[in-house]
Amino acid sequence: MGTADGDSTPVGTRKRAARPRQGASMADVARLAGVSSQTVSRVSNGFPGVTEETRQQVMAAMRELGYRPNSAARALKRGEFRTLGVITFSLSTMGNIRTLEAIATSAAQQGYAVTLLPVAVPTQDEVNGAFSRLGELAVDAVIVIMEIHLLDAATVSLPPGVQVVVADSDAGDRYTVVDTDQVGGARDAVRHLLALGHDTVWHLAGPEDSFAAQRRAHAWRTTLTEAGRNPPPLVRGDWSAESGYRAGLRLADEQDCTAVFAANDQMALGLLRALHERGRKVPDDVSVVGFDDIAEAASFLPPLTTIHQDFAEVGRLCVEGVLSKIRRPEHDAPTGQGTTLVPTRLVLRDSTAPPPSHR
Amino acid sequence: MGTADGDSTPVGTRKRAARPRQGASMADVARLAGVSSQTVSRVSNGFPGVTEETRQQVMAAMRELGYRPNSAARALKRGEFRTLGVITFSLSTMGNIRTLEAIATSAAQQGYAVTLLPVAVPTQDEVNGAFSRLGELAVDAVIVIMEIHLLDAATVSLPPGVQVVVADSDAGDRYTVVDTDQVGGARDAVRHLLALGHDTVWHLAGPEDSFAAQRRAHAWRTTLTEAGRNPPPLVRGDWSAESGYRAGLRLADEQDCTAVFAANDQMALGLLRALHERGRKVPDDVSVVGFDDIAEAASFLPPLTTIHQDFAEVGRLCVEGVLSKIRRPEHDAPTGQGTTLVPTRLVLRDSTAPPPSHR
DNA sequence: CCAGGGCATGTTTACGTAAACATTGCGAGC
DNA sequence: GCTCGCAATGTTTACGTAAACATGCCCTGG
Numbered sequence: 001m002g003t004a005d006g007d008s009t010p011v012g013t014r015k016r017a018a019r020p021r022q023g024a025s026m027a028d029v030a031r032l033a034g035v036s037s038q039t040v041s042r043v044s045n046g047f048p049g050v051t052e053e054t055r056q057q058v059m060a061a062m063r064e065l066g067y068r069p070n071s072a073a074r075a076l077k078r079g080e081f082r083t084l085g086v087i088t089f090s091l092s093t094m095g096n097i098r099t100l101e102a103i104a105t106s107a108a109q110q111g112y113a114v115t116l117l118p119v120a121v122p123t124q125d126e127v128n129g130a131f132s133r134l135g136e137l138a139v140d141a142v143i144v145i146m147e148i149h150l151l152d153a154a155t156v157s158l159p160p161g162v163q164v165v166v167a168d169s170d171a172g173d174r175y176t177v178v179d180t181d182q183v184g185g186a187r188d189a190v191r192h193l194l195a196l197g198h199d200t201v202w203h204l205a206g207p208e209d210s211f212a213a214q215r216r217a218h219a220w221r222t223t224l225t226e227a228g229r230n231p232p233p234l235v236r237g238d239w240s241a242e243s244g245y246r247a248g249l250r251l252a253d254e255q256d257c258t259a260v261f262a263a264n265d266q267m268a269l270g271l272l273r274a275l276h277e278r279g280r281k282v283p284d285d286v287s288v289v290g291f292d293d294i295a296e297a298a299s300f301l302p303p304l305t306t307i308h309q310d311f312a313e314v315g316r317l318c319v320e321g322v323l324s325k326i327r328r329p330e331h332d333a334p335t336g337q338g339t340t341l342v343p344t345r346l347v348l349r350d351s352t353a354p355p356p357s358h359r
Numbered sequence: 360m361g362t363a364d365g366d367s368t369p370v371g372t373r374k375r376a377a378r379p380r381q382g383a384s385m386a387d388v389a390r391l392a393g394v395s396s397q398t399v400s401r402v403s404n405g406f407p408g409v410t411e412e413t414r415q416q417v418m419a420a421m422r423e424l425g426y427r428p429n430s431a432a433r434a435l436k437r438g439e440f441r442t443l444g445v446i447t448f449s450l451s452t453m454g455n456i457r458t459l460e461a462i463a464t465s466a467a468q469q470g471y472a473v474t475l476l477p478v479a480v481p482t483q484d485e486v487n488g489a490f491s492r493l494g495e496l497a498v499d500a501v502i503v504i505m506e507i508h509l510l511d512a513a514t515v516s517l518p519p520g521v522q523v524v525v526a527d528s529d530a531g532d533r534y535t536v537v538d539t540d541q542v543g544g545a546r547d548a549v550r551h552l553l554a555l556g557h558d559t560v561w562h563l564a565g566p567e568d569s570f571a572a573q574r575r576a577h578a579w580r581t582t583l584t585e586a587g588r589n590p591p592p593l594v595r596g597d598w599s600a601e602s603g604y605r606a607g608l609r610l611a612d613e614q615d616c617t618a619v620f621a622a623n624d625q626m627a628l629g630l631l632r633a634l635h636e637r638g639r640k641v642p643d644d645v646s647v648v649g650f651d652d653i654a655e656a657a658s659f660l661p662p663l664t665t666i667h668q669d670f671a672e673v674g675r676l677c678v679e680g681v682l683s684k685i686r687r688p689e690h691d692a693p694t695g696q697g698t699t700l701v702p703t704r705l706v707l708r709d710s711t712a713p714p715p716s717h718r
Numbered sequence: 719c720c721a722g723g724g725c726a727t728g729t730t731t732a733c734g735t736a737a738a739c740a741t742t743g744c745g746a747g748c
Numbered sequence: 749g750c751t752c753g754c755a756a757t758g759t760t761t762a763c764g765t766a767a768a769c770a771t772g773c774c775c776t777g778g
Contacts, residue, residue, distance in 0.1 A: 073764035241658030299600030
């Protein structure tokens with residue numbers, strides 16, 4: 001070296017022209033402030049051992065250059081991204097959205113960002129794709145909001161060393177799971193209707209391939225049987241209000257149907273419409289209980305009695321769970337397991353009443 | 360050096376024990392496959408100039424070690440994160456959610472991940488906080504889904520060099536904005552009701568501090584005036600079904616009110632309930648038009664005529680806009696501006712009919 | 719009055735990757 | 749038969765940060 005003329009400054013500027021990269025680096029700030037880059041680092045991270053005067057100088061230099069730390073370099077050095085990945089299906093269901101929101105909020109409080117991995121179509125291929133993309137993603141851990149059966153075959157491609165918590169699913173034997181207490185909620189709904197004097201309770205279930213729907217339906221059946229009642233035939237919907245409407249048209253013709261437990265509020269909404277159209281009054285002729293307690297449920301016609309889910313708590317626990325996994329290096333050996341249940345709450349409104357025979 | 364005994368292998372393992380870092384690095388793969396790390400890099404990125412045989416060996420080594428590329432190092436080297444940041448308020452409104460979903464999907468198609476920056480409370484402080492956190496975030500560009508007035512004072516802390524697209528707002532003079540054609544939608548709603556024969560149209564508006572609400576209200580007033588009608592007093596809600604209900608109780612007492620344009624579907628839902636309770640039939644006595652076309656709107660009592668918003672398109676355009684900004688280095692000089700409007704569509708259902716006087 | 723102990727700051731190095739440049743080896747053309 | 753050229757692979761280096769270690773200085777205590 002030394003043959004060419006330039007030797008001190010041009011190095012930093014030569015190639016920089018080709019790529020007008022976003023910002024100033026620590027070295028730039030250090031140069032302007034007349035300190036070493038390490039001092040800039042200390043200021044940037046709020047470490048002690050820096051004079052107030054020096055700190056001010058560095059801060060001024062940062063402002064002048066519009067310095068923002070390069071998080072790639074930071075992550076590379078620290079070995080963590082401070083980011084959580086969330087894999088979810090299209091955000092079509094209110095529950096997923098509310099859970100996601102709670103996750104994002106909790107994560108932010110812990111200084112973590114949340115990266116979304118949407119899976120457009122819930123096919124096995126898509127899920128696998130998401131998981132392999134995840135492999136290259138800058139995340140420290142993953143929260144999956146997804147029915148477990150779609151997760152199964154994807155397990156293989158789950159990179160080792162990536163901690164996972166699953167929400168809204170079962171399979172607590174293989175993953176750490178956080179979920180609403182589906183069984184308790186369904187039981188409360190059915191018992192409430194029985195306590196009002198109804199002989200039995202019909203069930204408008206969610207789609208067959210949903211474990212949440214399965215568990216609600218199962219708890220409905222069990223609760224009835226335990227109470228010595230005969231479970232009527234199960235009516236199947238697909239979570240949508242439209243499917244609730246179609247089911248409702250059928251239920252309206254069942255003259256001995258005085259109480260319906262709908263597996264979610266949307267289907268309950270459609271059900272209410274169908275019953276109204278067929279002239280069956282709610283709650284005078286038929287009582288209806290929903291599940292979820294979406295914001296609009298209080299404004300249905302009539303306001304819907306429903307099972308409140310605490311999505312915020314589910315989200316919070318997901319974050320807590322996944323972070324504790326990260327922080328304990330090898331505390332829980334394989335993947336960690338166990339299910340944490342979040343309790344539900346029966347919200348009484350105007351869609352339930354004693355059956356006609358009791359008045 | 361050379362004084363201590365170990366010199367070749369222990370280097371890689373010594374400190375590693377303290378931090379059981381997640382995975383194997385390129386060097387590890389290279390060692391196992393008996394090639395250089397550069398060759399591993401070539402395989403990893405699908406570059407040419409590698410024998411099929413070598414490629415297979417490397418792939419095998421990758422699988423064996425469970426290698427996943429370190430995206431921090433990759434981002435550091437490449438100078439980009441392939442990630443978009445999305446700043447949004449609590450995901451309470453359906454519109455934001457659907458937009459976010461579309462953004463995530465579009466971004467994924469372009470090979471970009473999406474990082475969520477939730478702002479819990481829409482105060483100026485919180486927004487500023489989000490923007491400064493954003494400064495340290497691993498994102499190449501930002502999409503803001505937010506009312507613009509909250510963005511104003513935050514501008515200062517927006518790091519230079521970070522491209523921004525704003526959805527669901529105005530201020531196309533300062534930012535690149537993608538938004539639903541609020542004016543066109545509101546006009547269509549009002550004109551539809553006038554065409555049915557109503558003398559005038561009442562408006563159940565959204566909160567005062569929402570520009571979307573403002574524009575819908577303004578367009579409502581303008582359309583009425585242009586048609587030579589007298590705009591009735593404006594009724595104010597807050598987007599919630601509950602506020603729609605309260606407003607509806609008041610509107611039900613206005614005997615000359617035969618047509619209402621609600622600024623969103625949730626408020627329309629509450630309105631329907633209030634009108635029903637007061638014995639005013641929809642659409643026979645009062646016609647109602649909503650805005651948004653949420654999934655449940657078709658299941659309201661009666662099914663709601665409403666203005667459909669194409670949130671998917673809004674999201675798609677946001678991603679497209681922000682990516683084109685990134686890719687054109689300094690094509691659009693300052694911040695870029697201009698508003699892209701996404702058209703709406705009137706969806707006819709059963710909540711509108713000619714006024715009683717016409718039958 | 720000088721040694722020793724902090725404290726403020728500087729220097730070196732490594733994180734994992736990929737661009738740029740360097741080096742092999744082998745086949746074709748003269 | 750020898751060289752030129754290209755294809756396959758290896759080596760060096762830099763990206764921006766922060767831990768670990770090194771330095772210099774001032775102040776205190778014997």
